[in-house]
Amino acid sequence: MAAPTSQLLRRKPIAAAEWESPSTSSATLRRVMGPGDLILLSIGAVIGAGIFSSIGTAAAGETLPSGEVVRYGAGPALVLSFLLLGVVCGLAALCYAELASMIPQAGSAYAYAYATLGELVAWIIGWDLMLEYAIGNIAVAIAWSGYCTSLLSGFGITLPEYLTHGYRTALLSSDPIVHGLLETAPRIAGVPLLLNLPAFAIVMAITALLYVGVKESVRANNIMVAVKLVVLLTFVVVGVGQIDAANYVPFAPNGWRGIHQGAAIVFFAYIGFDAISTAAEETRDPQRNMPIGILGGLGICTIIYIIIGAVASGLVPYEQLKAADPLAQALQLAGLRTAGLVVAFGAVVSLTAVILVFQYGQPRIFMAMARDGLLPAWASAIHPRFRTPHVTTLVSGIGVAVGALVMDENEIYDLTNIGTLTAFAIVCLGVLVLRRTDPDRPRPFRVPALPIVAIAGAAACVYTMTGLPAQSWERFGAWLGLGLLMYFVYGYRHSRLRSL
Secondary structure, three states: OOOOHHHHOOOOOOOOHHHHOOOOOOOOOOOOEOHHHHHHHHHHHHOOHHHHHHHHHHHHOEEOOOOOEEEOOOHHHHHHHHHHHHHHHHHHHHHHHHHHHHOOOOOOHHHHHHHHOOHHHHHHHHHHHHHHHHHHHHHHHHHHHHHHHHHHHHOOOOOOHHHOOOHHHHHHOOOHHHHOHHHHOOEEOOEEOOOOHHHHHHHHHHHHHHHHOHHHHHHHHHHHHHHHHHHHHHHHHHHHOOOOHHHHOOOOOOHHHHHHHHHHHHHHHOOOHHHHHHHHHHEOOHHHHHHHHHHHHHHHHHHHHHHHHHHHHHHOOHHHHOOOOHHHHHHHHOOOHHHHHHHHHHHHHHHHHHHHHHHHHHHHHHHHHHHOOOOOHHHHOOOOOOOOOHHHHHHHHHHHHHHHHHOOHHHHHHHHHHHHHHHHHHHHHHHHHHHHHOOOOOOOOOOOOOOHHHHHHHHHHHHHHOOOOHHHHHHHHHHHHHHHHHHHHHHHHHOOOOOO
């Protein structure tokens, strides 16, 4: 039977606080985070795979093994790509801040969409957030493996190539050595043994940490953020003295097309500032502290990105940044091998922090959706001792770890970027809707210059999405189709809102 339109568009009341009390659990989440923790959590999530890995592809572009150009790079104009994205994400962050202060729940954009645009849109957003947190973390884990392997090689430890590259990475790589692993790797039943074991191992280790508790995870994140900031400062201080101005010419080799497509690639560098909105139920005074964490973290990261992009593209010709470890390679090619090892170490620590934050966020999205009946009840279970969503932590951790074994990071960047940009655009529109449908509700933080900011934010997200290749749109369409099938098979029938 067809689903009534009224049900699909029905909004969850913001005041339905009783829904957020896990009646099926004997424990609740623990409020342990202040504004400083949130800003550090945001930096921990944002500064990671984008700046340490995808920056190389964004600068140099991407080609297939056949030599066909998939997209054009920004070249030294990468700094303009970062600036463009800072504006795009800043508009979305303002909208996130208003909704996070009004709806301090663990569901992030999913919860905001449910309160503003209805159940079907909320489901789509929740499904898209899987691309940002779970699927995106596969790419982060693969990038972590690349830097870890580079760091170990600096100390004379060499891991077999077939145990540090997944099957899809070898299949799609334009590097003849990596692509050649399809023929040279050991075989089992005729299938080449190509598994990224370091990527698998780090995800499972982080999953175990998150299973134990939030306080321990926050402490670990704060330490790792401090390390990554020191390492990036080292990169800037050491690298700025080795800049060759000739590397900035031509500044924009592919014009605006390269800047636009470079921004679409390196958007992955900005993913994560919204992840802290999933910590609302573990934050003290979330109405005040969530906007501080979201906007403060994004502002700091944007400044860091522009500086790093300028130094990296000045160290070596931008074509040479195309590597699994572009910042470390830039230093090594500039003759700064020791500094390159320091950056590789910092990248390993930095990417560990990103994996931690993303693996922290995904189970809480599942938990929020299960509370509303859109996922099975077991997904909302909270551990009676550790007070963490332990079941979904394990499920998402195992799923990401297995994906990291065999997948390729570049194809994941695109899918993650398009899903996240869709979520950002819908959050911007949600602010507009809620201002009209519930104008009198207290707003501890208000988006200035509405509706201009919200409309501009949504339009900017869509424009950035157009810089992604057609294959990304095709895969995204297939992903949405699978999500809608799951909603109508299970979510629609078990929705708690439908039973009211």
